[in-house]
Amino acid sequence: MGRLDGKVALITGGARGMGKAHARHFVAEGARVVIGDVLDEKGEYVAGKLGPDLCRYVHHDVTSEEQWAAAVAATVDAFGRIDVLVNNAGILTNATIADMPLADFRRVLDVxxxxxxxxxxxxxxxxxxxxxxxxxxxxSIEGFAGAAGLSAYSAAKFGIRGVTRAAAQELGKVGIRVNSVHPGGVMTRMVMETAQSFSSVDPVQFINSMPIPRFAEPVEISRLVAFLASDEASYSTGSEFVADGGILSGPGY
Incomplete structure (x- = not known):
């Protein structure tokens, strides 16, 4: 018996990184999954490895209302229903406010x-x-604490907290729960490239200062996401779940 037996999930940004880990873990827990992304070759590969009976891929630009409608319709057409949405898609631009073009700021907010x-x-x-x-x-933990060079990313991740709480208030009465997950450092290409760009911070010193002195494997976040998707979290809504190795617990570094 899997934690997600019988569930159907749509996972955005599922072609790589945490989204790919979420898709794999959801299938392992008994769900059927549709992954959306703009990286078609990678997305098709992930879905193909999991098999068409368990996973499908759809091209999905999350900034497009029309493509959202198409992705949801594709999920229902493939598996008959949709029980879970994982809003995982995201981008990150590292630039100071002084140096960031307005178009880049808006693009991060849009996605x-x-x-x-x-x-x-x-x-x-x-x-x-x-x-x-x-x-x-x-x-993200940047939804709780800003970071130099991440003004757009932090603004978006703070904003997700507000969307989550408002949606939980609106949708609880129809049986829809809405929660947010806030990872810290995760071993994905996007996170590691960003960490390397902060030349003023010694990554080894930073990691060693953490209560759990390492970055997470993507599946460690997937387990938390799967719990919130499951009926085991039936009384949790409008809540914020942090998985950051203790970074936010104190001033360590």
């Missing part, structure tokens, strides 16, 4: 925050028709 809001909006009707569901919005 990370507006894309999340559009996803919540897109699944309300089919989840309500199915009798409820679970939405898991992937934020």
């Amino acid at each position: 990370n925050l507006v894309g999340c809001w559009l996803g919540v909006k897109a699944v309300i009707a089919p989840m309500t028709a199915a009798g409820g569901g679970s939405i898991v919005n992937v934020s």
Whole structure:
């Protein structure tokens, strides 16, 4: 018996990184999954490895309302329903406020925050028709504490907290739970490239200062996401779940 037996999930940004780990873990826990991304070759590969009976891929730009409608329709067409949405897609631009072009700032907000809001909006009707569901919005520890060079990313991740709480208030009565997950350092290409760009911080010293002195493997975040997607989290909504190795617990570094 899997934690997600019988569930159908749509996972954005599923072609690589945490999204790929979420897809694999959800299938291992008994779910059927549709992954969306703009990286078609990688997305098709991930879905192909999991098999068409368990996973499908759809091209999905999360900034497009039309593509959200198509991704949700593809999920329902493939597997008959949608029980879980994981708003995982995101991008990161590292630049100071002084140096960042306005277009770059808006692009990060469009993908990370507006894309999340559009996803919540897109699944309300089919989840309500199915009798409820679970939405898991992937934020970050930068949704609690800003970081130099990450003004756009931090703004978007702070914003996800507000969208999550408002959606939980609106959707609880129709059986839809909405929670946010806040990872710290995770061993993905995006995170590692960002860490390397902060030349003023010694990554080894930073990691050694953490209560759990290492970055997470992606599946360690996937387990938390799967719990929130499952019926085991049936009384959790509008809440924020941190998985950061203790970074936010104190001033360590």
